[in-house]
Amino acid sequence: MTKNIMIVCVGGQGTLLASRILGNVLIGEGYDVKVSEVHGMSQRGGSVVTYVRYGEAVASPIIEEGEADMILAFELLEALRALPFLKEGGKMLVNRQKIDPMPVITGAAEYPNGAETELVEKANAQVLDALSLAKTAGNAKAVNVVLIGALAKATDIPYDKWTDAIRSTVPEKFLESNLKAFALGYEGGK
Amino acid sequence: MKKLLLGNAAVARGAYEAGVRVVSSYPGTPSTEITESMVPYSEVNLEWAPNEKVAAEVAIGAAIAGARSMSCMKHVGMNVMADPLFTVRYTGVTGGLVFCVADDPGMHSSQNEQDSRHYAKASKTVMLEPSDSAECKAFTKAAFDLSEEYDTPVLLRLSTRVSHSQSLVEEEPRADIPVRPYEKNIQKHVMMPAAARGRHVVVEEGQAKLAEFAETTSFNRREDNASDIGVITSGAAYQYAKEALGNQVGYFKLGMVYPLPTQALLDFAKDYKTVYVIEELDPFIEEHCRAIGMKVRGKECFSLLGEYTAAQIKKAVLGTEPVKTVKSESTLPPRPPVMCAGCPHRATFYVLKKLGLTVSGDIGCYTLGAVAPLASVDSTICMGASVSAAFGMAKAQGPEFNKKLVSVIGDSTFMHSGITGLIDIVYNKGANTVIILDNSITGMTGHQDNPTTGFTIRREPTRQVDLEALCHAVGVDRVSVCDPFDLKAFEALVKQEVAADEPSVIIAQHPCALLKTVKLSGRCVITDACKNCKACMKLGCPAISVRDGKVEIDASQCNGCGLCVGVCPFNAIKKED
Numbered sequence: 030m031t032k033n034i035m036i037v038c039v040g041g042q043g044t045l046l047a048s049r050i051l052g053n054v055l056i057g058e059g060y061d062v063k064v065s066e067v068h069g070m071s072q073r074g075g076s077v078v079t080y081v082r083y084g085e086a087v088a089s090p091i092i093e094e095g096e097a098d099m100i101l102a103f104e105l106l107e108a109l110r111a112l113p114f115l116k117e118g119g120k121m122l123v124n125r126q127k128i129d130p131m132p133v134i135t136g137a138a139e140y141p142n143g144a145e146t147e148l149v150e151k152a153n154a155q156v157l158d159a160l161s162l163a164k165t166a167g168n169a170k171a172v173n174v175v176l177i178g179a180l181a182k183a184t185d186i187p188y189d190k191w192t193d194a195i196r197s198t199v200p201e202k203f204l205e206s207n208l209k210a211f212a213l214g215y216e217g218g219k
Numbered sequence: 220m221k222k223l224l225l226g227n228a229a230v231a232r233g234a235y236e237a238g239v240r241v242v243s244s245y246p247g248t249p250s251t252e253i254t255e256s257m258v259p260y261s262e263v264n265l266e267w268a269p270n271e272k273v274a275a276e277v278a279i280g281a282a283i284a285g286a287r288s289m290s291c292m293k294h295v296g297m298n299v300m301a302d303p304l305f306t307v308r309y310t311g312v313t314g315g316l317v318f319c320v321a322d323d324p325g326m327h328s329s330q331n332e333q334d335s336r337h338y339a340k341a342s343k344t345v346m347l348e349p350s351d352s353a354e355c356k357a358f359t360k361a362a363f364d365l366s367e368e369y370d371t372p373v374l375l376r377l378s379t380r381v382s383h384s385q386s387l388v389e390e391e392p393r394a395d396i397p398v399r400p401y402e403k404n405i406q407k408h409v410m411m412p413a414a415a416r417g418r419h420v421v422v423e424e425g426q427a428k429l430a431e432f433a434e435t436t437s438f439n440r441r442e443d444n445a446s447d448i449g450v451i452t453s454g455a456a457y458q459y460a461k462e463a464l465g466n467q468v469g470y471f472k473l474g475m476v477y478p479l480p481t482q483a484l485l486d487f488a489k490d491y492k493t494v495y496v497i498e499e500l501d502p503f504i505e506e507h508c509r510a511i512g513m514k515v516r517g518k519e520c521f522s523l524l525g526e527y528t529a530a531q532i533k534k535a536v537l538g539t540e541p542v543k544t545v546k547s548e549s550t551l552p553p554r555p556p557v558m559c560a561g562c563p564h565r566a567t568f569y570v571l572k573k574l575g576l577t578v579s580g581d582i583g584c585y586t587l588g589a590v591a592p593l594a595s596v597d598s599t600i601c602m603g604a605s606v607s608a609a610f611g612m613a614k615a616q617g618p619e620f621n622k623k624l625v626s627v628i629g630d631s632t633f634m635h636s637g638i639t640g641l642i643d644i645v646y647n648k649g650a651n652t653v654i655i656l657d658n659s660i661t662g663m664t665g666h667q668d669n670p671t672t673g674f675t676i677r678r679e680p681t682r683q684v685d686l687e688a689l690c691h692a693v694g695v696d697r698v699s700v701c702d703p704f705d706l707k708a709f710e711a712l713v714k715q716e717v718a719a720d721e722p723s724v725i726i727a728q729h730p731c732a733l734l735k736t737v738k739l740s741g742r743c744v745i746t747d748a749c750k751n752c753k754a755c756m757k758l759g760c761p762a763i764s765v766r767d768g769k770v771e772i773d774a775s776q777c778n779g780c781g782l783c784v785g786v787c788p789f790n791a792i793k794k795e796d
Contacts, residue, residue: 040556052223052385062223063351064385067327068248068665073584074761075556089462090351090384090455093530095542110551113544128776129764130554134756135592136765141549151545160775169775 031084033092034180037111038103039128040077046198047101047173048079053194054186055083065090074131076107099183100152101176103159104128105144112152121154122179124172155179162213168206174199178214188215221387226377229352229388230319231256233359234289237315238396239263241281243274245635246664247293248328249382250321254291255667258677262393267667267676270602270635275300275318279307282316282372283408285399287363291319294335295601299636304372305342309418310408311370313399315363321377324455324499325526328379328663330582330599332524334500339374339477343426346374346477347438348454352386358438358474363396369425369432376476378499380455380526430478438474441487448536449491451484451504451515456497456527463529464536468495479507488513495520495536499527558587560762561732561739561780563658566703567627568595569758569786570710576623576717579609581637583629584662584731592759596627603628603636609651610644618650622717626653631661631669634684638693644722645694652716652723655686658731666734690724697723704729706785732778741779741796743772748791755783755792 034051036044048064055062060083067077080092094113102108102123115121125145132138141147148154159175166175174195181191192208199207224232230253234242241264244254257265264281268274271292281288292300297320304318320338323329339346347362349355355377362373406414433439444466452460453473460470471487473479484507488494496505496517505517520535521527533539558565568588571578572595580586580596581604589596600608605626613621628637633655644651661667668674673683690698697719703709709727716723730737743762751770755763762776763783772783772792784792 039554041559056221056223056387061387062385064223065380066383066385067379068252068383073556073559073587073663074554076554087386089458089529090380090386091459091526091528093528095544106551106554109547109549113546115545129761130552131557131590131592131759131761132552132555134761134764135759136756137591138550138552141547141551144549147547147549151547 031082031087033097034081034099034101035092035097035111035114036079036081036101036103037107038077039107040073040075042103043170043173044077044079044103047177048081050174050177050191050194050198051081053198054190055081057190057194058186061085061087063087063090076110099180101180103172103176105148106130106140108148108154109141109144115152120183121148121152122176122183123148123154123156124159124176125156126160157217159214162217163210166206166210166213168203168210171207171210174207174210175214175217178211179217181211182215221389223385224352224388225252225383225385226349226352226355226381227252227383228256229355230291230359230375230377232388232390233356234317235260235263236356236391236393237360237363238287238394239289239363240286240314240398241278241288242266242290243268243277244291245269245271245274245296246661246667247296248664249323249379250291250293250296250319250377251664251667252382253319254676265676267669269670271296271299272302275303278316279303282312282314283310284313284401286314287396288314289317289319292321293329294320294322294333295329295331296320297335297338299602301338301342304338304344306410307372308342308344308422309410309415312366312372315366316372317359317362317366317375318372319375319377321379321382322500323379325379330601332500334503335376336476336503337501343422344372344374344477345369345429345475346376347474348376348476349381349474350454350457351381352384352388354474355381356388361438369429371425376454378455426478430481433475433478433480434483436475439480439483440472440474442470442472443490444469447492449487449494450497451487451494451508452497453504454499456499459527459529460497460532463532468536473504476504479504481511484508484513485511497521497527497532555590556587557590557759557761558584559732560760560776561778563703563727563729563732564588564656565593565758565760566706566709566729566782567654567656567727568593569782570703570706570713571595571625571627573710574713576625577612577620579605579612579624579626581605581626581628581632583632585627585629585656588627590759592757602632603640606637606640606651606653607643610640610649613649613651621650624651625713625717626651627656628653629662630655630657630659630671630686633686634670638689641690641695641722641724642693649722650720652725654713654725654727657686657726657728660731660734662731666731686726695722695724697721698726700726700728702729703727704780704782704785732780739778739780741794742774742777743779743781743783743792743794745770745772746791746793748789750789750791752788754786754788758783758786
């Protein structure tokens with residue numbers, strides 16, 4: 030049975046690293062893996078979605094509505110947008126951060142009120158402040174690795190497998206802060 | 220050990236393993252990473268060319284001179300290199316020649332949704348289409364052999380989901396394929412009418428042989444299942460169909476999409492009651508099936524637009540309703556791409572909007588100058604059209620209109636095909652103003668070097684094209700350089716240049732904010748002097764927004780470019796270190 034993990038964020042928040050770590054861990058576990066990303070224009074501050082699928086033999090690289098076993102959301106509005114993709118009983122991990130899209134900035138639209146409450150009600154989402162955890166780890170850019178930590182906790186893949194994948198993906202000078210960020214996310218995860 | 224590789228990286232690996240020696244490309248999403256992934260392969264002579272036509276011609280020359288060669292491009296890039304494509308089919312190759320073309324169904328990062336398969340038919344070449352990274356590598360390798368065996372360039376068609384999906388690939392060693400000796404052969408290589416007539420005969424003979432090959436090639440395969448339904452498909456659509464229909468249908472999976480087999484497809488159709496053709500974009504395979512007398516279901520069930528999903532296919536073929544999903548109660552504002560905080564293009568468009576100019580736009584990050592609130596760009600067609608189309612606008616509307624008209628074009632795009640438009644303006648006595656947005660890099664595709672940056676693809680220093688000298692050399696006397704962040708000077712300069720009765724070029728020079736060499740520091744903060752006039756909101760900066768009626772600058776997004784400091788009429792924004 031193919032499992033589906035979806036990562037949603039605002040272009041520039043660094044999901045490419047998150048999906049690379051995840052992909053490496055899953056190959057190590059012996060799965061067939063497909064990771065689908067979108068490059069180019071949408072990376073300029075637009076909605077960005079990455080699909081990670083694994084299992085015995087994965088066909089489509091895309092996750093469709095109602096199929097995600099897990100959604101990792103880097104931002105609240107993007108989490109709301111991803112709701113229809115969540116499978117019944119699927120898990121949602123959300124970073125408590127709001128980034129206004131341009132239509133909100135220009136006043137043409139409003140940022141939805143009560144996003145966090147709705148996510149908890151509708152999807153039993155686990156919301157964490159990944160930005161402050163990343164800052165505690167000494168690297169505000171490590172929001173992605175904090176969230177990977179929280180996700181790791183929700184899987185039955187051993188802790189060391191994740192830290193090995195981080196060691197082989199993250200450049201030496203950011204390694205320590207990223208390992209710390211991972212640990213904080215892992216502790217914060219359920 | 221299998222590795223997780225992007226489809227594009229797998230194409231690069233396949234070419235490397237096939238012994239490719241020369242690769243020349245121009246970047247374009249979703250094809251860029253093919254060429255970028257070859258940087259570590261030191262055996263390969265690798266380059267970014269100024270445009271796809273030049274890139275293809277470099278590869279063609281290398282192939283005629285005996286080396287295995289490749290050129291990679293996005294779908295619209297194939298339009299640019301179509302001229303040599305059609306004729307190199309006549310000359311044939313000596314070393315294997317492969318052209319990779321990446322289509323963009325759904326237009327994630329493109330200005331149109333064209334289907335490049337038509338080029339294979341029109342140029343009478345061969346086209347392979349892989350459906351995952353393992354096939355990307357295998358098909359690329361095989362493409363070089365096929366090219367040499369049939370003496371033709373081979374096209375490799377990718378699409379966004381194949382190019383930008385990672386799946387498992389087994390790496391193998393590089394084959395040692397020596398460069399073949401160069402032989403002068405006027406009848407084969409000089410395409411003047413007398414020789415070309417002879418070569419056209421050879422092309423048609425070759426196509427007949429390739430059509431035979433299509434009947435039996437292992438690029439195409441049947442996956443039969445006990446079912447009444449058969450599906451003919453290829454590329455990404457094959458993966459969606461497999462996801463949707465699993466073993467409930469039989470498949471004819473096409474890896475070679477041109478030429479298409481005839482008898483093999485007719486035989487497949489005999490074994491299934493209902494046959495569907497599932498292909499994204501145009502009914503390319505479907506029309507072939509109908510032409511050979513098959514009864515198939517195709518575009519009456521599936522869209523001509525965008526990417527397919529497994530859910531759509533399930534619904535169309537099996538009648539399965541999509542699963543019920545949870546949705547937010549709120550109206551969710553869209554999140555379109557925007558120019559980054561600190562982007563120099565924002566300064567340029569702020570001034571152009573303020574002056575109320577008509578802006579003939581081009582392809583690059585700065586196409587986002589059409590997005591609210593700046594909404595400054597009036598038209599965008601293709602690479603280079605900002606310059607030539609503005610000349611046409613001036614011809615249509617006259618000299619007064621031209622005094623309120625500018626072209627905006629990036630440094631790389633100007634090298635690609637803007638310079639020819641500028642020559643037209645000079646030659647035909649135009650008086651247009653062209654603004655070259657020189658941010659020292661090819662931005663949108665993710666920071667590739669180009670002839671104006673002074674570095675090669677492998678970051679070796681090289682002779683840098685001097686934009687000022689170049690514009691002077693083609694006959695533009697009024698060439699000026701200005702940093703658009705110097706808002707007052709830039710505004711005065713634009714006013715002065717559009718008013719001139721002769722052609723002018725303004726080089727708006729400021730590096731991309733995302734470049735690693737650019738050290739932006741500090742941040743902008745709003746002080747008590749703020750009257751909440753919202754003049755800064757006109758910039759469309761992602762770091763500035765209104766919360767509870769008050770303007771705020773988000774410290775985590777601001778990189779201290781200081782543009783807002785300059786536009787505030789009350790000096791209420793200060794830059795802090």
